[in-house]
Amino acid sequence: MSDTNIDSQSGSSIDTPEHRYTSALAQDIEVGWQDFWAENGTFHTPNPVGALADPNRTEPLGEKVFVQDMFPYPSGVGLHVGHPLGFIGTDVYSRFKRMTGHNVLYTMGFDAFGLPAEQYAVQTGQHPAITTNANIANMRRQLRRLGLSHDMRRSVSTTDPEFYRWTQWIFSQVFNAWYDDSPDVDGARPISELIEMFESGERCTPDGTPWADLSAGQRNVIIDDHRLAYISEAPVNWCPGLGTVVANEEVTSDGRSDRGNFPVFKRNMRQWMMRITTYADRLIDDLELLDWPDSVKNMQRNWIGRSNGAKVDFASDAGPISVFTTRPDTLFGASFLVLSPEHPFVDQLADPACTPGITEQIAAYRTQAEGKKEFELQDDTREKTGVFTGAYATNPVNGEPVPIWIADYVLMGYGTGAIMAVPCGDTRDFDFARKFDLPIPAIQEPPASWFEERDLDVTLDTRQWPEAFVGDAPYVNSTNEHLQLDGLVNKVEGIAVMNAWLERAGVGEATVNYKLRDWLFSRQRYWGEPFPIVYDADGNPHSIPDSMLPVELPETDEFAPRTFDPNDAMSNPESPLDRLDNWMNVELDLGDGMQTYRRDSNVMPQWAGSCWYQMRYIDPLDDERFCAVENEEYWMGPRTDVRPDHPGGIDLYVGGVEHAVLHLLYARFWHKVLFDLGHVSSVEPYARLFNQGYIQAYAFKDEREIYVEAAEVNGNTDEGWTHNGEPVTREYGKMGKSLKNAVSPDEMYEAYGADTLRLYEMTGGPLDSSRPWETRDVVGMYRFLQRLWRNVIDESTGECNVVDTPADEDTLKLLDRFRRPRRDGRAPLQHRHRQADRAQ
Amino acid sequence: MDELHFNTAIAKLIELNNAVTKLDATPRDVAEPMVTMLAPLVPHIAEELWRKLGHGSGRDDGGTITYVDFPVADPSLLVDDTVELPIQINGKVRSRVSVAADADKATIEAAALADPKVIEALAGGEPKKLIVVPGRMVNVVV
Numbered sequence: 001m002s003d004t005n006i007d008s009q010s011g012s013s014i015d016t017p018e019h020r021y022t023s024a025l026a027q028d029i030e031v032g033w034q035d036f037w038a039e040n041g042t043f044h045t046p047n048p049v050g051a052l053a054d055p056n057r058t059e060p061l062g063e064k065v066f067v068q069d070m071f072p073y074p075s076g077v078g079l080h081v082g083h084p085l086g087f088i089g090t091d092v093y094s095r096f097k098r099m100t101g102h103n104v105l106y107t108m109g110f111d112a113f114g115l116p117a118e119q120y121a122v123q124t125g126q127h128p129a130i131t132t133n134a135n136i137a138n139m140r141r142q143l144r145r146l147g148l149s150h151d152m153r154r155s156v157s158t159t160d161p162e163f164y165r166w167t168q169w170i171f172s173q174v175f176n177a178w179y180d181d182s183p184d185v186d187g188a189r190p191i192s193e194l195i196e197m198f199e200s201g202e203r204c205t206p207d208g209t210p211w212a213d214l215s216a217g218q219r220n221v222i223i224d225d226h227r228l229a230y231i232s233e234a235p236v237n238w239c240p241g242l243g244t245v246v247a248n249e250e251v252t253s254d255g256r257s258d259r260g261n262f263p264v265f266k267r268n269m270r271q272w273m274m275r276i277t278t279y280a281d282r283l284i285d286d287l288e289l290l291d292w293p294d295s296v297k298n299m300q301r302n303w304i305g306r307s308n309g310a311k312v313d314f315a316s317d318a319g320p321i322s323v324f325t326t327r328p329d330t331l332f333g334a335s336f337l338v339l340s341p342e343h344p345f346v347d348q349l350a351d352p353a354c355t356p357g358i359t360e361q362i363a364a365y366r367t368q369a370e371g372k373k374e375f376e377l378q379d380d381t382r383e384k385t386g387v388f389t390g391a392y393a394t395n396p397v398n399g400e401p402v403p404i405w406i407a408d409y410v411l412m413g414y415g416t417g418a419i420m421a422v423p424c425g426d427t428r429d430f431d432f433a434r435k436f437d438l439p440i441p442a443i444q445e446p447p448a449s450w451f452e453e454r455d456l457d458v459t460l461d462t463r464q465w466p467e468a469f470v471g472d473a474p475y476v477n478s479t480n481e482h483l484q485l486d487g488l489v490n491k492v493e494g495i496a497v498m499n500a501w502l503e504r505a506g507v508g509e510a511t512v513n514y515k516l517r518d519w520l521f522s523r524q525r526y527w528g529e530p531f532p533i534v535y536d537a538d539g540n541p542h543s544i545p546d547s548m549l550p551v552e553l554p555e556t557d558e559f560a561p562r563t564f565d566p567n568d569a570m571s572n573p574e575s576p577l578d579r580l581d582n583w584m585n586v587e588l589d590l591g592d593g594m595q596t597y598r599r600d601s602n603v604m605p606q607w608a609g610s611c612w613y614q615m616r617y618i619d620p621l622d623d624e625r626f627c628a629v630e631n632e633e634y635w636m637g638p639r640t641d642v643r644p645d646h647p648g649g650i651d652l653y654v655g656g657v658e659h660a661v662l663h664l665l666y667a668r669f670w671h672k673v674l675f676d677l678g679h680v681s682s683v684e685p686y687a688r689l690f691n692q693g694y695i696q697a698y699a700f701k702d703e704r705e706i707y708v709e710a711a712e713v714n715g716n717t718d719e720g721w722t723h724n725g726e727p728v729t730r731e732y733g734k735m736g737k738s739l740k741n742a743v744s745p746d747e748m749y750e751a752y753g754a755d756t757l758r759l760y761e762m763t764g765g766p767l768d769s770s771r772p773w774e775t776r777d778v779v780g781m782y783r784f785l786q787r788l789w790r791n792v793i794d795e796s797t798g799e800c801n802v803v804d805t806p807a808d809e810d811t812l813k814l815l816d817r818f819r820r821p822r823r824d825g826r827a828p829l830q831h832r833h834r835q836a837d838r839a840q
Numbered sequence: 841m842d843e844l845h846f847n848t849a850i851a852k853l854i855e856l857n858n859a860v861t862k863l864d865a866t867p868r869d870v871a872e873p874m875v876t877m878l879a880p881l882v883p884h885i886a887e888e889l890w891r892k893l894g895h896g897s898g899r900d901d902g903g904t905i906t907y908v909d910f911p912v913a914d915p916s917l918l919v920d921d922t923v924e925l926p927i928q929i930n931g932k933v934r935s936r937v938s939v940a941a942d943a944d945k946a947t948i949e950a951a952a953l954a955d956p957k958v959i960e961a962l963a964g965g966e967p968k969k970l971i972v973v974p975g976r977m978v979n980v981v982v
Contacts, residue, residue, distance in 0.1 A: 021885070030884040042904050061907075089844055095880035096841045099910040147883050149906070690844060755882035759850060762881060767844040785885055788857050791866045792875070792889050800892045807867035814856050815870055 019798035021789035023782075026753025034144055043149045045105050049630045051621040052153065061103035066635045067094045068614055070655025070663070071109045074135035074157075075116065079142045080742035081757065081773060082695035082735040086654045088758050089692055089767040091148045093652060098149075105635055107154035107617050108143065110136050114606040115259055118527035121559040128527045128559065132159055142745060147754050154617045158529075158609025163616060165550035166626035167608050168532040171229060172543040174673055175533070178226035179278035186282075188676035194226055220540050228275045228673060229521065231541060236520055238267040241566030244524040244573060245271060247605060248517055249662045265569040272522040272531070272602060276669045280304050280514045283668055289647040291688040293768075299660040305515025310499050312420065312508040314393035316404065318345040321393055324415040324513055327422065328502065329485060329494030331397045332478040333443035334420040335433070337404045338386065340412040341366045346389065349404055355390030362387055362406065369408035384409070384432045396507040397498075398480055403438065415513065423468065430468035440465075444473040519666065521605060524575035526559045528603030534586060535598045542590055542597070551599075554583035577601040610663050611670040614650055614685060629681075636682040648682025654767075657691040664689070693770035695761070699739040700728040710741035711775075735773060743775060756782040846881065853878060868893070873911035927952055928979045929961045937978065945972045952978040 016022065037043060046054035046061070067090050072083070087108070094106040110132075117128040117135070136157060143150075156163050177188040197203035198211040198219075205211060205222060214222070224230055236245045241262025250258050257264055276283075284304050287297045310328035313320035314337060321337060339346055341362070350358045365387045386407035395402050402420075409428070410419050423433035423440040433440050440462040446469040451458045454466055460476065475494060478485035483501045488494050502508030522531070530551045532544045544551060558579065564571035577584065578601040586597050615627040618635050622628055638648035649671075664686070671685040700713045700721060708723040713730075715721035721728050735742050748757040759781040764771030794801040807815075841849065856874060860866055872893060879886035883905075890896050890905040925948065927935040935957035939948050949972055952958055958967075961982050969981035 026885070029888045033884045033887045036887075037904070037906075040902060040904070042902060042906050089846070092846055092880045093841065093844060095883060095906070096910065098906055099876070099879065099908060101909075149883070753884075755885050759882055762846040763850045765847050767846065784854055784857065785882065787861055788874075788878070789885065789889070791857065791860050792871050793892060800894070801865070802868045802871045802893065803865040804868050805865075807870045811856075811859055811863070811867070811870055814859050815873060 017795035019793060020795045021786045021793075023750065023752050026755060026785075027749065030145070030147060030749075030754050034147060037149070038144075038152070043106070043151050044153060045103060045151045047619065047628075047631045048634045050619055050628050052619070057103075061098075062101035063103065064105070064635060065094075065097045065102045065652070066105045066614075066650045067097070067652045068106070068617070068650050068654070069108060070653070070659060071111045071610070071613065072139065073114055073116070074110045074112050074132060074139050076120065076131065076135050076138075077737055078138055079745055080735055080737070081745050081748060081761070082697070082742075084143070084146055084745065085695050085761050086656075086692035086767070087143065087148055088146065088761050090652070090654050091146075092758075092762060095149055105151070105154070105617065107150045107152065108148065109155050109613055109617065110139070110157040110159075111606070111610050111613075112136065112157045112159040113528045113604075113609060115525070115527070118525060118559055121527070125557060127555075127557075129159065132157070145749055145754060146745065146758065154620045156613065156616050156620055158613065159527075161550045161552050162623075163613075164529045164609065166616065167529050167604070167612070168544075168549050168551060169546060169626060170612055170670060170674065171529075171604070171608070172532050172546070172549075173677055173679070174274065174670070175227055175229040175541075175543050177228045177673060177677060179228060179275065181278070188228060188673050190677065191223060191227065195223065198222070217538070224541075228278070230273055230275065231270055232273045232518075233268055233270050234273065234518075235266045236269050236271050237264045238269065238569070238571075238573070239264045239566075240564035240568045240571045243561035243563035244575075245269060245520060245522070247520045247607075262566045267569065269573070271520055272600075274519040274521045274669070276519045276666075277514060277516055279669050279672055280306065280516050282672060283516075283665065286647060286668075286672075286684060289645055290684060290686070292686075293657075293689065293691055296657065296660045296664070296689060296691065300665055303516065303661040303665065305513075307513050308495065309511055309513055310495075310502055310508050311416070311511050312396065312502060314396060314402065314420070316345065316349065316393040317391060318348040321345060321404070321418050322416045323418045323420045324511065325420055326513070327425070327491065327495070328498045328508070329475070329478075329491050330422040330425050330443060331395070331420070331498060332475075332485070333422040333424050333441050334395055334397075334402060335400075335423060335439045335441055336402050336421045337393055338407045338410050338419050338421055338432070339389075339404060340410040340417040341369050341406045341408060342412045343406070343410075343417045346406055349391040350389040351391065355388075358387075358390055362389070365406065365408075382409075384428075384435050386432065386436065388436070396502075396505065397483070405432075405436070407432070424462055424465075425468055425470060427468045427470065441477060443475060443478050444469060445476050446471075446473050519669075521608075522600075522602035523605050524561045524573040524601075525603055526553070526556070526561070526576040528606065529608055530577070530603055531600035533600040534588060534590075535600070536595065541600070544588070545590070548588075553603075554580050556580055575601045575603075577603070607663060607666045611667045612674070612685075615680070626679075633681045636680065636685075638682060639687075647684035647687060649684045649687040652688050652690060653686040654690045654692055656694075690768065692767050693765070695735060695764075695773050696733055696770055697735040697739075697741045697743075697773040698730050698732055699741045700730055702726055702728050707738070707740040710739075711743075732772070743773065748778065752778060752782045753785075756785060759785070841880075849877075850881065853881075876905065876908055876911055879905045879908070923975065925952075925975075926977050927955055927958060928977060929958065930981060931979070934958075934961070941975075943974065945974055948972045948974060948978060952980065 046052060046057040069087055069090050090106065094104045097104045112132045117131045120126065120131050121128045158164060158167070176191045178191055178194050180187065180189050198205060201210070205214065211219070237248065237251050239246050239257045239262050242257055242260055246257055246264065251264050252258050255264055256262060284301055284306055287300060290297070307326045309324060309326040311322050311324055312328060312331065313322050323337065346362065350362055352359050384407065386405045389404045389406060391404045392401040393404055410417065421429035421432065423429040423438065424442050425444065430440065442460040442462050445460060448458055450469060456464060472490045474489045475485040483497070485494050485497060488497065499510040503510065530553055532549055532551050533541050534544060535541055554577070556576065559576055561576055562574040584599050584601060586599055587594055588597055615632060619627040619631045636648050636650065639646040667685050671680065671682070674680045675683055698710060700708050700710055700723060702708050702723060703726070708728055713721050713723050713728060721730050745757060756778060760778045763781065792800060792802055853874065860870055860874070875886050875889045875893065887905050896903050896905060923941045924936050924938050926933045927937055935955050937951045937955050939951050949970060958980055961980065965982070967980045967982055971979040
């Protein structure tokens, strides 16, 4: 093969030796070897059992390594050179592992459901499947040309019915499961076991009525209340501009959809939810088992937002007002309460006989609050507003009367809809107290340095404080006859002492609270996985038996949900599937004879397929199971030989940090459900996570702030930059088509070849750091490969010209200075250096 | 490689290749390990050169460099790569000790404690403090 390639390489200029490593020769070599690898199945990786098993190969190939990239969405735009940075990194790693005695599972799939293909379909009428498959074919071509060593037999797309059949199957598993939080189980179990427990009386029904005395409908309500996938009438993020609801994670910090940038409104709607909250503790605690960047672990911890605090009851005329606080130790400083305007006690507390006009004031305040969106309400920099109800509650710790206010920054959906305000120690409460002239009792003595920085003498007269003091400091004024915080200096102790007193006194209890909410799981769109659910005449959901999966997407030529004026908050979703009556109504025998059912018109969110795709890489051809037990155990089972508490999962997972809380949290949740139900042996899907950096580039804007082609810009940092003679300004950041600074890999293959591009991308720094793209620097790597070639090949004859005389000692030392050490258990050089560094 | 710091490997391979360029001819015992070490990074040219070097046509390796063993260092050459660290006794440099450049803390400690000057200073006792800064120095407080 190689000889033919080189013979075909004769047309170069007279000066160039016939067998020089030119871009044309590089291309011939590269395409030739890519064909060779494909024809010979060079990267085919054997499984222990099933269709991809090869008992003669698993053993000799050695220890397993499962390497995976976060799979891409097959965009129609194609790749630029910034995209494959991580892919090249995993390929180099996989190839290195193959050469050091490992059996490497490495492939690439496509996360292909989603909006762009659907929007293209809406505009052109072309079915999203056609667009998607064409885009996948183009991306596969671009990636193949890069020389990635994927086992292509394992490449899947989430849009393949053979793939989403199993996404639907997993959904059914989640739907037919409940969370048993008893200490000896603490995990998901099949719904059938819950029913048995109710029938036998081992478990009481919520109100104590014997199971046998309940009607079928009442039983259904109880069962559905336990399911890990359930339908809920709940506040959701309705996005009229997209015509669909979106998850909390898909709403930006300014309250808009991350796709399309439309306003998002909180509305009560009937939607599918996943009970991810039942896994909150395990999702936090098991982070300890993972070899992940601390930054990503922290983002997950913050997103789940577990905090220890207390529920405290303040007596009032309307009954005890419960507040949740993360700082019960500051209770002595609570000088007023703030209730959400919708709090059920408000009307009873606001007595127009005592406070004339209060009813009207509150009504007016509620009206203006309703017009605001949640992100506005949570914006701490906003001017504080509120209304005093005229009523007082009693602070349980010192018996002081505290005024009760309403304000829109307290949300009914979070906690109890009421807060205790401790203005001396909380910035928002401090601002509120200042504005409405409420007392600010000091309960901590800030350190002298705090006063110095603010140019103040040390004082506990908070009227002189410019702001709240937030932090640990000795408590003051925090003692009653049963309780003493004065003298303590840190909040952990303070909280423990206060919580013990609250429980003793019967006015509160220690609690754990979470920011995490259940996962909104339905979308009113077309291009997603249909739900494997039908509804009977009474509207009860039933999962479709496995034998009837997949529920394939029906054909249609109307792909759009109805969209509305982006600001029409009161519009209602109408999904594309709703319109297809022939598909929506179906006759099935689910065990009660043939009956008519109605299908679910929602589709799953684009995160569904990526929750479990690694298991399909393992066993892409298995049509009995989503993944054979033996194969999952081999590729993902816990590596107790590495660490006794190793959770199992993929050995190296590479992708962008932007997936820290969406994909990575959802995938962990599904994996844990599958683990609890006994379908997988690994506790976690991704043992080691690595965030690759980004390739960044300069972009140029003209005076109208419009991007110009970066490749056509002239100039330098001293003299400035011009485009067609006009001055332009330079900025540094992402690479992309819209920024007119994208460089396609195809250009680089043509100019230098894939090997040069790979080397250039890998040389810019450790894989986790970002690096600039400079097209003019690529040639440096090309010249290196030319020298390498010349050191081995005679450029005029194309023959190998190495000599068999031994190398001198100096060259050998240079060689051995960085070669991999022996396979006898000594750590690699680099690793030992790192340990030495840490030991300092 | 396990830390995915491929840039340092590339820098060293460029250095090696430059050294080879200065030689009159390329010895096979340098060319072959160099090509195999480059194979994960630049697999196509590596396959081609490997074939040119006379490998890869047999059935046992599948005709490819993919599963060829990554080179293993010769430890006798590694040991030569040593550094000399100053040994301070009570803050003053009293001796020097030679250790492998990548020696870890424990190894350096052991080497320092075996130094005649240190043994003399300790006079059979234990050091009050033994501070090792790998690659830099050893400080013994007696």
